[in-house]
Amino acid sequence: MPFEELSIRKVTLRPAHILAPMAGITDTVFRRFIKRLGGCGLIMTEFVSSEGMLRRNLKSERFLYYTEEERPISAQIFGAEPAHLAEAARMIEDLGFDMVDLNLGCPAKKVVKCGGSGLLRDLPLLGRIFHGIRGAVKIPFTVKIRSGWSDEEIVAVEVAKLAEDSGVEAIAVHPRTRLQGFSGRARWELIREVKQSVGIPVIGNGDVHKPEDARALFDQTGCDAVMIGRAAPTNPWMFRQLADYFSAGHYTEPTxxxxxxxxxxxxxxxxxxxxxxxxxxxxxxxxxxxxxxxxxxxxxxxxxxxxxxxxxxxxxxxxxxxxxxxxxxxxxxxxx
Ligand SMILES: Cc1cc2nc3c(=O)[nH]c(=O)nc-3n(C[C@H](O)[C@H](O)[C@H](O)COP(=O)(O)O)c2cc1C
Incomplete structure (x- = not known):
């Protein structure tokens, strides 16, 4: 059965359906709300600035509030300064999160100057960041990427290999470029290429709006988990429907x-x-x-x-x- 279970070391996602991090949406209330509806095996915080964390910024602290009910939970950080990211990751571990994730996908102008998808253009710096975070924490460390900066600079496979070599334990791929924003379609074939290139778990993301899409994503890429973003706030039953679809072959629409x-x-x-x-x-x-x-x-x-x-x-x-x-x-x- 696709996406039945995935273990990232001691953290087990059962099922391997993940609520994507979404700034302004996936706060503690929304995460608990989704979790209670069933069918979601991992939730993630909105992205949090490592610089804000180090300054003990109130907003960053609020973003990192969670309850036991939300486990397993991963905290996503962003930034570009290796030492600061390592320190932020250590803080995430001290706060008791099950995993830490690094954002390498945010396309916002404000963010690419200091991290997010901007780092996809500087692989030597990215390597230092991976090593810094890896050396700072014992909890599983994962990354979430876009496919590259532009169609001319697709680096998904390169980044995935660099990540694996640096001890990153899973990689989520949203196969759109930074310049693409949210236009066009997610190029799932890039998820397949990443899956064929590394041994760590690959999480497929992008344009999964109904359970049938998740089945197609699995068939076309062989990815180990599915991550759902925009479909969650319009159809919060999505995770439940996914679980029903994969276990029973059908699912119901809400009344x-x-x-x-x-x-x-x-x-x-x-x-x-x-x-x-x-x-x-x-x-x-x-x-x-x-x-x-x-x-x-x-x-x-x-x-x-x-x-x-x-x-x-x-x-x-x-x-x-x-x-x-x-x-x-x-x-x-x-x-x-
Ligand atoms: C409103 C909004 C906020 C987002 N915030 C984040 C974020 O904080 N971190 C991140 O890695 N991706 C963020 N994303 C990207 C999603 O996690 C996901 O990769 C993207 O929406 C593609 O998946 P989907 O087609 O299932 O929506 C955001 C997307 C949206 C629409």
Whole structure:
């Protein structure tokens, strides 16, 4: 069965379905919410700046908050200064995370100047970073890459080999280039090339929107685990559906009652945690999630004008008290 289980040393992912790190989305509340729905074997934090961590920046500390329920959990860091990244990785280990991951994929201008996919253009520096982090921690160390800077500079296989030689224990590949951003398609054939070139586990990522896509990814690449990003906030059942599809050959679509319970549960969790920006997250989630619901635009509009988390919950209760139907869920709008 594809993606039944994967062990990265002592950390077992069962099943090998991973929630991708997504800045602004995969905070502790969203991670627990996904975990409780079932079918997800590993969750990751949003990326955290190693420089921010060393400065004990409040935001970085908030990003690194997690609960026991979230295990196994990996923390993702970014940066470009080998000694600082090594120190940040040590802090991640001290905080009790199960694994540490290095971001080599972020395409944002602000980030590529000091890490992210910018490092794919400087392999000697990358080698020093790998060795620094490897020497600093005992927990498994993984990396997540894009395929390269541009179509002319595809370095996925080279980076994967460098990573393996440096003691990195798994590599996630999102096979788009930095210049590509989120346009076009993810070139899964590059995941296959990486899989054929290294012995460490390869995690396939990119454009998996439904269980059938995960099956095709496995068939085409032979990757060891699947990582899901944008499909998670539009269809949080995705992981459960994946598990059902692989074990029973079929999966069910959520009912109206499921949808109501889901949005209500997530909002309740956000309100109870009183996390900063809860109202903004509610608005964001409403705009992804209600696209598939009849009269969803009406709910979206009302949620957008709300001022308090409790007010949003009341709006959702009132909305679902009336009849609703569920056309297919919407595609997640890709960021620029
Ligand atoms: C809003 C958003 C935020 C993201 N933040 C991160 C991040 O913090 N770290 C990272 O490695 N990738 C990040 N990504 C990339 C995803 O992890 C993933 O590689 C990408 O979305 C492709 O997978 P998908 O097609 O399943 O969405 C982000 C993507 C999105 C859409």
């Amino acid at each position: 109206d009652a499921d949808r109501y319970r889901l949005i209500r549960t997530y909002y309740q969790m956000l309100a109870e945690e009183e996390i900063p920006g809860a109202i903004g997250k509610m608005k964001q989630f409403a705009s992804w999630f209600t696209h598939g619901v009849r009269n969803g635009a009406d709910l979206r509009r009302r949620v957008q004008s709300a001022n308090h988390p409790r007010e949003v919950i009341t709006l959702v209760d009132d909305f679902f008290a009336g009849p609703v139907t569920s056309p297919p869920l919407a595609e997640f709008p890709a960021p620029l």
